[in-house]
Amino acid sequence: MAQQLFSSSHLCHSSVSNRLNISLLSRNVLLLLLVSLRLLLGVFLPWTGSPLFIFPNRSSSSYSSLPSNWRDYSLPQAAKFVAKDGTVIVCTVSYPFLPFLNNWLISVSRQKHQDKVIVIAEDYATLYLINQKWPGHAVLIPPALDSQTAYKFGSQGFFKFTSRRPHLLQLLELGYNVMYNDVDMVWLQDPFQYLEGSHDAYFTDDMTRIKPLNHSHDLPPPDRNGVTYICSCMIFLRPKNGAKLLMKKWIEELQAGSKAYEGNDQPAFNWALNKTYHQVDLFLLSQAAFPTGGLYFNNETWAEETKGKHVIIHNNYIIGYDHKMKRFHDFGLWLVDDHAFESPLGKLE
Numbered sequence: 001m002a003q004q005l006f007s008s009s010h011l012c013h014s015s016v017s018n019r020l021n022i023s024l025l026s027r028n029v030l031l032l033l034l035v036s037l038r039l040l041l042g043v044f045l046p047w048t049g050s051p052l053f054i055f056p057n058r059s060s061s062s063y064s065s066l067p068s069n070w071r072d073y074s075l076p077q078a079a080k081f082v083a084k085d086g087t088v089i090v091c092t093v094s095y096p097f098l099p100f101l102n103n104w105l106i107s108v109s110r111q112k113h114q115d116k117v118i119v120i121a122e123d124y125a126t127l128y129l130i131n132q133k134w135p136g137h138a139v140l141i142p143p144a145l146d147s148q149t150a151y152k153f154g155s156q157g158f159f160k161f162t163s164r165r166p167h168l169l170q171l172l173e174l175g176y177n178v179m180y181n182d183v184d185m186v187w188l189q190d191p192f193q194y195l196e197g198s199h200d201a202y203f204t205d206d207m208t209r210i211k212p213l214n215h216s217h218d219l220p221p222p223d224r225n226g227v228t229y230i231c232s233c234m235i236f237l238r239p240k241n242g243a244k245l246l247m248k249k250w251i252e253e254l255q256a257g258s259k260a261y262e263g264n265d266q267p268a269f270n271w272a273l274n275k276t277y278h279q280v281d282l283f284l285l286s287q288a289a290f291p292t293g294g295l296y297f298n299n300e301t302w303a304e305e306t307k308g309k310h311v312i313i314h315n316n317y318i319i320g321y322d323h324k325m326k327r328f329h330d331f332g333l334w335l336v337d338d339h340a341f342e343s344p345l346g347k348l349e
């Protein structure tokens with residue numbers, strides 16, 4: 001039961017395919033063609049001043065390391081390009097979720113952390129679109145989802161999509177602090193000021209049970225099924241041995257249980273936390289600051305009581321792309337309609 005509830009944050013993707021209507025699909029195919037065309041023009045006709053080669057507000061030297069074809073752009077290059085104070089913020093996104101990416105980016109920009117963002121694009125259309133509008137901020141780690149697979153969430157393709165989170169290990173090995181976020185989130189405050197101390201890994205609880213404000217920052221005890229419900233949706237890691245060990249264990253667990261987890265990387269993350277508990281310095285973030293969507297959106301009384309304490313809102317515990325979008329709308333957290341200009345990507349139309 002609880003298992004089903006928490007995995008809804010991931011299952012939500014699977015109903016997208018049903019909901020995408022033909023017109024949206026064909027619009028996206030058209031967009032993909034347009035993006036490819038622009039890229040071709042940018043590669044072959046640089047003198048036309050394609051936006052690919054115009055980099056406002058940056059000295060040209062900081063762009064000299066950028067490739068002329070984004071296919072060749074690697075995660076280490078992207079990290080080097082965006083990192084500030086040794087920190088990068090990472091998300092993964094496929095084409096249908098670009099509106100959510102943009103919504104999240106607006107909220108990240110309001111906290112002045114957008115410069116550190118690396119988008120791991122799941123398909124080439126996404127890679128090209130983002131880098132065209134915001135050069136250097138998207139990278140694709142092959143294999144890409146083809147445009148068909150990108151829509152078939154719940155498929156093996158989708159499993160690869162969610163299991164990419166362990167790419168965070170590569171960034172740790174390169175020495176960066178890494179914040180990972182799902183894009184169905186909105187920042188209301190700067191989360192970095194809540195990453196107190198110098199622990200290896202920071203994460204949030206996906207359980208809806210209300211805890212006292214002064215709850216422990218230790219890994220919560222397993223429930224009666226013997227499992228914990230830590231969210232793999234928002235993780236902050238310092239490039240220390242403990243964090244690397246946790247990521248290695250997560251990868252192992254994903255590989256060992258790929259069938260059982262059916263595209264959801266969260267159970268594997270919880271087993272990794274369980275098995276590395278004595279070797280990793282963990283820090284559970286405050287529930288009031290980082291509530292699960294199952295609490296924030298479903299208990300108005302609680303949300304009112306803890307008003308002003310919320311830092312990142314996660315739009316999970318809901319199934320369906322349209323429902324998710326509507327819920328952000330209803331709670332005043334759908335920012336892209338009126339504030340797209342605050343996103344480094346601008347309006348995505």
Ligand SMILES: *[C@@H]1O[C@H](CO)[C@@H](O)[C@H](O)[C@H]1NC(C)=O
Nearest residue numbers: 211212213214215216217218
């Ligand atoms: C939280 O506060 C209550 C009441 O002040 C106290 O009894 C409890 O021990 C505190 N819990 C923690 C984990 O500090």
Ligand SMILES: *[C@@H]1O[C@H](CO)[C@@H](O)[C@H](O)[C@H]1NC(C)=O
Nearest residue numbers: 219221222225226227274277
């Ligand atoms: C790890 O999981 C086992 C089995 O559910 C449980 O008994 C144990 O308490 C867990 N350890 C931690 C640190 O959560």
Ligand SMILES: *[C@@H]1O[C@H](CO)[C@@H](O)[C@H](O)[C@H]1NC(C)=O
Nearest residue numbers: 208210299300301302303305
């Ligand atoms: C909602 O939150 C209030 C205030 O924290 C709490 O007393 C109540 O039990 C919660 N309701 C549910 C259904 O969890």
